[in-house]
Amino acid sequence: MLLFLATVNTVSAQQKKDTLKQGKQLDIISAQRYNFQKLDSGTQFISLVGNVQVRQEKTLFYADSAVLNQKLNTLEAFGHVHINDADSVHTYADYLKYYGKEKKAYLNKNVKLTDGKGVLTTTDLDYDMNTKIGTYLKGGKVVNGKTILTSKEGYYYGETRDIIFKRNVVLKDPGYDITTDTLLYNTFNDVVTFVSPTKIITGGRKIKTKEGWYNLKKKKAYFGSRPEMEDSTGTIKADKVGFDDSTGRAEFDGSVVYKGKDTANGYDLIANHLETDNKKGSFRATQNPLLIIKQNRDSIFVRADTLYSARFSDLVKEREVPSIRDSVYGKMVEANPKDSATNKFFEAYSHVRIFSDSTQAIGDSMFYSPRDSAFRLFKNPVVWGQENQLTGDTIYLYLQNNKPQKARVFENAMAISHAGLDYYNQVAGKTMNAFFVNGNINFLRTKGSPAESIYYGQDEGGKFVGVNKSTSDVIDTYFLDGTVHKIVFRNKLDGTSYPMGQVDHKELRLRGFKWLNDKRPKSKFEILSE
Known part of the structure; x- marks a missing residue:
């Protein structure tokens, strides 16, 4: 017996010298039974059975049984295998093969790895103690709280707590479903990073992106490489997108394009910068924005420096647009509280700048609601319909089926049409109401103190026969095919008719006359190209 123990001690001493050349020694801490075997001079084993504990520096190995080759500094463990890597990463399996020189482990069957936050399970795992990198190639799953990720391949980085998932990657969370080919996930901060085409479904919204990140804990995200987002109302694309689901706010930058799904009362939007608030149902578009209002098969194009939209039912809330808000508040019917196409302004x-096939307009600011299809134009507005121009301090233009139905002009109202050469038919007053038929102006009533008019009469051949300048309390102008056909003066008429050769037509202008045809939007292509 003494000779046997001496032999073991001599061999162990020699093995320690050898293993120092290969790597840190695997030391036996405890076991219920030991069995030493020496097959030849280079193959020596110690079999351990029952509550086996082995240590290498700060790493502890536990198992039901194990075989230790101290010559090669390797460990093979069976049953309830547990690796405690410096109290930072814990790994479990039914089987372990560990190479002490390289500090690399191969685990098989019921493998589980945890860093205190996430839990990785798989059938086979390679784990490098030096780099703290674990690899599975036959399918695996990571559970971190309520977040579950699965993939064919996975690479776990213990130092940073990052996991790279590859091939058939699926992430499921109470608020998100994500599918992709490659994905990076950090178990500590709950951040998902996308590096390949990815599809995200969250709260009725679908997102397609090629790159970006999503903080599942803070519900914040950023997407690059022109992502696409779709919900029940429409689809939006931009070069870059950032949003915060906790607040409902989002920002879109670079060639932003929104296409609404409602073709009857919906809208499309183009801009270089867009801010949205889902909780308020609002957006603010800047950097050359374009609004396309859809009415059945026709469209109205609106350009401005800034475009804003929100729920009509929230209009009574305080906002920094008093000039417009005060003008429309209290003048419209009660709004439907539901999120619908008509519950927007x-x-x-x-x-x-506004363009449609039948009507064009400009102004400093505008308010529009689908509830009454009225454009309210403020500060130096101008409206053109066929050959006629309307101006005033404020103009309300009502549309029906994308064509003008009526217009109301408030303060300093004036209507002008070019009769030919330097001849202009003119009507001016305090207020004006215009009515249209099939998109053409049909009747115009002007009121003032008094109202004024200049009208060029023509014979049946179209030759000018004279010009009339008159005033009256009310002037009714009738049109035929968009041109002045007849004028009726009501109450307190005072006027004079002149032969064509007895007046200076360039000077024959009512106060406030401005012919602004050079500012008129000529086509939708002009609006689109601005």
Whole structure:
């Protein structure tokens, strides 16, 4: 017996010298039974059975049984295997093969790895103690709280707590479903990073992106490489997108394009910068924005420096647009509180330009609501319909099926049409109401103190026969095919008719006359290209 123990001690001493050349020694801490075997001079084993504990520096190995080759500094463990890597990463399995020189482990069957936050399970795992990198290639799953990720391949980095998932990656969370080919997930901060085409479904919204990140804990995200987002109302694309689901706010930058799904009363939007608030149902578009209001098969194009939209039912809330809000508040019917196409309003600020096939307009600011299909134009507005121009301090233009139905002009109202050469038919007053038929102006009533008019009469051949300048309390102008056909003066008429050769037609202008045809939007292509 003494000779046997001496032999073991001699061999162990020699093995320690050898293993120092290969790597840190695997030391036996405890076991219920030991069995030493020496097959030849280079193959020596110690079999351990029952509550086995082995240590290498700060790493502890536990198992039901194990075989230790101290010559090669390797460990093979069976049953309830547990690796405690410096109290930072814990790994479990039914089987372990560990190479002490390289500090690399191969685990098989019922493998589980945890860093205190996430839990990785798989059938086979390679784990490097030096780099703290674990690899599975036959399918695995990571559970971190309520977040579950699965993939064919996975690479766990213990130092940073990052996991790279590859091939058939699926992430499921109470608020998100994500599918992709490659994904990076950090178990500590709950951040998902996308590096390949990815599809995200969250709260009725679908997102397609090629790159970006999503903080599942803070509900914040950023997407690059022109992501696409779709919900029940429409689809939006931009070069870059950042949003915060906790507040409902989002920002879109670079060639932003929104396409609404409602073709009857919906809208499309183009801009270089867009801010949205889902909780308020609002957006603010800047950097050359364009609004396309859809009415059945026709469209109305609106350009401005800034476009804003929100729920009409929230209009009574305080906002920094008193000039527009005060003008429309209390003048419209009660709104439907539901999020619908008609429960929205649109505002435009600075350099407003509007184009449709039948009507064009400009102004400093605009308010529009689908509830009454009325464009409210403020500060130096101008409206054109066929050959006629309307101006005033404020103009309300009502549309039906994308064509003008009526217009109301408030303060300093004036209507002008070009009769030919330097001849202009003119009507001016305090207020004006215009009515349209099939998109053409049909009747115009002007009121003032008094109202004024200049009208060029023509014979049946179209030759000018004279010009009339008159005033009256009310002037009714009738049109035929968009041109002046007849004028009726009501109450306190005072006027004079002149032969064509007895007046200076360039000077024959009512106060406030401005012919602004050069500012008129000529086509939708002009609006689109601005």
